[in-house]
Each structure stands twice: as C-alpha cells, then as structure tokens.
Amino acid sequence: MSKLIVVGGGPAGLTAAFYAVRRRLEVLLVSPELGGQARHQSTLPGFEEHRVIRGGDLVARFARELEYLGYPVRTGAVAQVRAAVDGFRVRLAAGQELDARAVILATGSRASRLGVPGEAELFQKGLYGSAASYAHLFLDKSVLVAGLGARARAAAAELSAAGAQARLLEEGERLVSLSGGPGAVQAVVEGPAGRKLLDVDGVFNALEPSPNSGPVSGLAELDGAGWVRVDSRCRTSCPGLFAAGDVTDVHREQVLVAMGEGAKAFLSAVEYLEGR
Incomplete structure (x- = not known):
C-alpha cells in the first residue's frame, strides 16, 4: 500500500x-x-x-x-x-x-469541441482555449469568441480588457468552418442573413x-x-x-x-x- x-x-x-x-x-x-x-x-x-x-x-x-x-x-x-x-x-x-x-x-x-471543419488543423495554431492565458498577447488584434452564454461573455470581456478587438457570435449565428493559420484565420459564420467570412487574428473556443x-x-x-x-x-x-x-x-x-x-x-x- x-x-x-x-x-x-x-x-x-x-x-x-x-x-x-x-x-x-x-x-x-x-x-x-x-x-x-x-x-x-x-x-x-x-x-x-x-x-x-x-x-x-x-x-x-x-x-x-x-x-x-x-x-x-x-x-x-x-x-x-x-x-x-x-x-x-x-x-x-x-x-x-x-x-x-x-x-x-x-x-x-x-475541452468541448466546436465540431467544425478546420478545428483540428488550427488547434493552438489560430484556435485557442483559455482567454485568460492568451488575452494579453492580442493587443490591437481582432478575435472571434466562439460560444454562447456566460463563459463566452467572460472570455470576450477578458480579451477586450487586454486591448483586443473581440467579437462574439450574435444571436442566431453559428460557426460553420475555420481555415488559415496563426495570425490569419478565416472564420465562416452563418446567421439569419446568410453566411459571411470573417478575417481575424485568432479564434477562441469558449464552449464549456x-x-x-x-x-x-x-x-x-x-x-x-x-x-x-x-x-x-x-x-x-x-x-x-x-x-x-x-x-x-x-x-x-x-x-x-x-x-x-x-x-x-x-x-x-x-x-x-x-x-x-
């Protein structure tokens, strides 16, 4: 023993x-x-x-x-x-x-998976998890926070406080796919008005x-x-x-x-x- x-x-x-x-x-x-x-x-x-x-x-x-x-x-x-x-x-x-x-x-x-094409390829290479760990590195950079609810709002607040330009998914939107690489991520988002392409420096997975x-x-x-x-x-x-x-x-x-x-x-x- x-x-x-x-x-x-x-x-x-x-x-x-x-x-x-x-x-x-x-x-x-x-x-x-x-x-x-x-x-x-x-x-x-x-x-x-x-x-x-x-x-x-x-x-x-x-x-x-x-x-x-x-x-x-x-x-x-x-x-x-x-x-x-x-x-x-x-x-x-x-x-x-x-x-x-x-x-x-x-x-x-x-971690909960986003379940979209490109997720595995961009993991830690444009797609990140903990906003608290990386927020200070995104000063004056654009980021998309993928998720809904309190955790997503907290991640966006953390990133914004560090000087990042954080965007949350809006009501009715969902992430469709990811491509690109570190510092140049293309995120396809689908909403009531159709699909749009967002060019951002990084994406954060804010699912619980x-x-x-x-x-x-x-x-x-x-x-x-x-x-x-x-x-x-x-x-x-x-x-x-x-x-x-x-x-x-x-x-x-x-x-x-x-x-x-x-x-x-x-x-x-x-x-x-x-x-x-």
Whole structure:
C-alpha cells in the first residue's frame, strides 16, 4: 500500500508528486501520460518569446526532475476511486487495483469541441482555449469568441480588457468552418442573413469544458456540472481524498494556478497522513 496516490499527470498532479518525492513520501503517480493539456504548445506569430511564459516548459521541467529522482509512475487511466480498509482502492481501466491511505485527484478537464471543419488543423495554431492565458498577447488584434452564454461573455470581456478587438457570435449565428493559420484565420459564420467570412487574428473556443471527475463520482461531492467541490485547502467532502487543478470547482485553466493547487493539495494530504 502506498501512502499517497496521485491520479493525473498534468500540472497539478506533477507538482503534487514532485513535492511528495522531495519529502521522501511513498507516492505513486497514475496517469495515461505526463503533461496534461500543457503538452500542447501554442503557435503565436509575431510575438516575442520572452513575452510568453509557456506552461508546457514548466511542466516539462517538473517531469524531468521527477524522472531524475526516480519516482514511481503507473501508466494508465483510472476508472474508479473508492473507499477501502485503511484508505482507498484505485481501480485502473485495465483492471489492476492499487491501495493508498490518501489520494489526490488531478485529472483535469476536457475541452468541448466546436465540431467544425478546420478545428483540428488550427488547434493552438489560430484556435485557442483559455482567454485568460492568451488575452494579453492580442493587443490591437481582432478575435472571434466562439460560444454562447456566460463563459463566452467572460472570455470576450477578458480579451477586450487586454486591448483586443473581440467579437462574439450574435444571436442566431453559428460557426460553420475555420481555415488559415496563426495570425490569419478565416472564420465562416452563418446567421439569419446568410453566411459571411470573417478575417481575424485568432479564434477562441469558449464552449464549456467538462470535468474528468468520473472516478470519484459517488465518493466525493460534485457540483451540478460535475466539478469536484473542494475547500480552500483542496479537501473534498471525503476525508483523505483531495483534488486539485481543473477537475475542481475552482478551476481556472491556467498552468500556474493548477501547479499552486497541486502543491496545496499535497500539503493538506501530508497533514492528513500525519494526523494533524
């Protein structure tokens, strides 16, 4: 039995595992891959590299340090976390079961797809996700925010505050297709008056993401959208189970925030394991 199992190898999970290894805590990291969404590097033409703090670079450094320290990792997806004698039992999708006294869930979220031609080709090369991460790089540039509702309005406000010329889809409009490349995107929009071509510097996907909280469904309290509810110390409603990063109800879709939450979850897990 491990003292701690970290489920998820993105920014939050890697940070939690790094702190655990450095403390010489018996820890196991379980994830299909390392890096999470931070593995996807964005292409932003015309921008000076020193203006961009790339989350993927930070995550890669943590991963290299963990490999150097020789931490244990199990490659695979986790299907379920359930309560067991003296802790938790973690069942992998392949069927194996692992035991631990405490668990940190850091499985992140998955983006909703626009479902239009050109989406895959322009991903991170003209089509971006987090407005909070990239807004400052679009000063005096034109952007289209693809989505409806509060999230789209918040993304447009973030971009506008940073000096971008942000356009929301209007009522009755829908995005039909994307083409072009970084800094020169052609977006075809269809509305009541027909189709029109918009030439913009970038497009932001503002559809609501979905949390990867399935493994703890029924074990920890989730909000109405499925995000794991946590307190200010990353504790869930289930003692000994902690959550960090974009799987929680305080998700911010920023690497530095997720890394900080991962460190905080680890510290809370240590307090739990030591009975404090």
